[in-house]
Amino acid sequence: MAPVEAHAAQQQHHPIKLYLLVWGLLFVLSAFSYMVDYLGLEGYLRWSLILIFMMLKAGLIVAVFMHMAWERLALTYAILLPPLLVLVFVALMVSESSYVLLTRLLFFGAAP
Amino acid sequence: MSAPLKPSSMETLPRPSGLAGLAADWASDQRAFKNVSWGKAMMWIFLLSDTFIFGCFLIAYMSARMSTTVPWPNPSEVFALEIGGVHVPLILIAIMTFVLISSSGTMAMAVNYGYRRDRRKTAALMLITALFGATFVGMQAFEWSKLIAEGVRPWGNPWGAAQFGSTFFMITGFHGTHVTIGVIFLLIIARKVWRGDFDTERRGFFTSRKGHYEIVEITGLYWHFVDLVWVFIFAFFYLW
Numbered sequence: 001m002a003p004v005e006a007h008a009a010q011q012q013h014h015p016i017k018l019y020l021l022v023w024g025l026l027f028v029l030s031a032f033s034y035m036v037d038y039l040g041l042e043g044y045l046r047w048s049l050i051l052i053f054m055m056l057k058a059g060l061i062v063a064v065f066m067h068m069a070w071e072r073l074a075l076t077y078a079i080l081l082p083p084l085l086v087l088v089f090v091a092l093m094v095s096e097s098s099y100v101l102l103t104r105l106l107f108f109g110a111a112p
Numbered sequence: 113m114s115a116p117l118k119p120s121s122m123e124t125l126p127r128p129s130g131l132a133g134l135a136a137d138w139a140s141d142q143r144a145f146k147n148v149s150w151g152k153a154m155m156w157i158f159l160l161s162d163t164f165i166f167g168c169f170l171i172a173y174m175s176a177r178m179s180t181t182v183p184w185p186n187p188s189e190v191f192a193l194e195i196g197g198v199h200v201p202l203i204l205i206a207i208m209t210f211v212l213i214s215s216s217g218t219m220a221m222a223v224n225y226g227y228r229r230d231r232r233k234t235a236a237l238m239l240i241t242a243l244f245g246a247t248f249v250g251m252q253a254f255e256w257s258k259l260i261a262e263g264v265r266p267w268g269n270p271w272g273a274a275q276f277g278s279t280f281f282m283i284t285g286f287h288g289t290h291v292t293i294g295v296i297f298l299l300i301i302a303r304k305v306w307r308g309d310f311d312t313e314r315r316g317f318f319t320s321r322k323g324h325y326e327i328v329e330i331t332g333l334y335w336h337f338v339d340l341v342w343v344f345i346f347a348f349f350y351l352w
Contacts (some may be wrong), residue, residue: 016224023217030213030346036204037188037351054347058340065220065336069327073130074137076127077155086167093171097178101234104181 015068020065029057142261148227155330159337162290166341169283176275184220185271186194189259191255195268205350208251209342215244216339219332226328231305234328245295248349253258290338301331 033053036046063069068076127133127146137144145153177184195203222237234250259280263270266278304310304323313322 013227015222016221018208019220019224023172023213023220026213026216027210030206033347033351034202036203041186042225049195050347050351054343061216061336061343063243065339066333068149072137072148072249073134075153075156077134077159078144083166083167083265085165086171088172089167090173093323096179097175100175100179101181104179104343110239 014064018064022060025060026057029060030051033057118161133315137288141243149326151326152333155333161331162337162341166283166286166344169279170344173275173279173283176279177273180273180275180328182273182285184273185269185276186240190259190271191350204251204255205346206218208248208255209346210246211244211251212339213284215241215248216336218244219335223329223332226305226325229311229325230309231308234325235302235306238298238331240299240329242295245291245298245335245338249288249295252284252291280285280349283349287338287341287345290341294335294338297331298335301327 021071030053033050036053041049062080068080116219129174137146147157191205192199193203194200204336218237219241222241224234225237248250254259258323259277264277268274269277270327305325307314309316310323310325310327315322
């Protein structure tokens with residue numbers, strides 16, 4: 001068990017201040033994303049702001065709260081690269097959904 | 113006959129950094145995650161698989177919403193509440209978001225105090241985290257009962273596309289289950305921390321192994337992941 005102990009001792013010592021800072025940032029970013037809805041922004045502005053705040057929040061949580069920023073690169077890549085493949089799946093399903101929508105409009109009329 | 117070789121993979125030898133280090137870690141027959149314990153590596157790999165599950169749910173939701181010819185119900189209005197006669201859009205979901213983020217903050221502090229071997233503060237912060245988590249599940253139960261009372265069902269709802277109900281119940285239900293399991297996980301580990309199991313190296317009831325404060329970080333990984341999933345659900349389901 002010694003190696004585990006040694007690792008635990010050498011690892012993930014960060015000042016409380018850093019966590020409080022990230023916590024505050026997450027609050028601010030969440031407030032911003034709520035404001036996007038509250039102010040009733042529409043269209044591409046709305047979608048891009050939602051995505052930006054989402055990615056910033058996700059990045060902060062993974063990097064600091066989950067300590068990914070300080071992990072070995074071998075683990076970071078093993079965990080963070082595979083989810084990117086989900087984007088391929090998204091692309092596939094976007095094209096599939098457009099096709100389904102098209103066939104529904106063609107064969108069932110505008111409002112089934 | 114020579115004596116059996118000691119497993120040398122446990123030691124972290126000086127290795128190249130950056131991409132060369134990544135290639136070196138993954139190349140040849142050896143342990144890839146050098147200074148990461150098996151417990152942490154396995155939690156990460158579990159979380160990766162869970163990422164795919166939630167990814168599939170969100171993609172299913174995207175496909176349903178993109179391919180329907182019926183207008184999608186406006187989540188801003190569906191989840192609005194009347195507070196003191198004032199109509200506030202999406203307010204319950206906003207509060208739930210802040211509750212979950214706060215729980216992530218207290219969890220991160222618990223991990224920090226765990227590595228400082230401060231068992232009282234660690235256990236207290238984990239209990240606060242569990243309390244926030246339970247609050248979140250409670251608010252979700254309120255949200256579900258409100259929607260069910262208004263007539264939302266997996267096969268239809270009064271405002272538009274029928275798929276709204278099914279995706280809503282599936283995605284938030286699965287996420288709520290994760291939060292509930294997280295609360296139970298937190299309570300179990302908090303009890304062990306409080307009892308001083310990791311200071312006295314008491315053996316586990318089930319595994320007969322000695323525990324370490326690292327389990328607090330592993331619990332934390334799961335908990336932060338639950339928060340992370342909520343970030344995506346909040347963006348795609350509630351705000352989009």
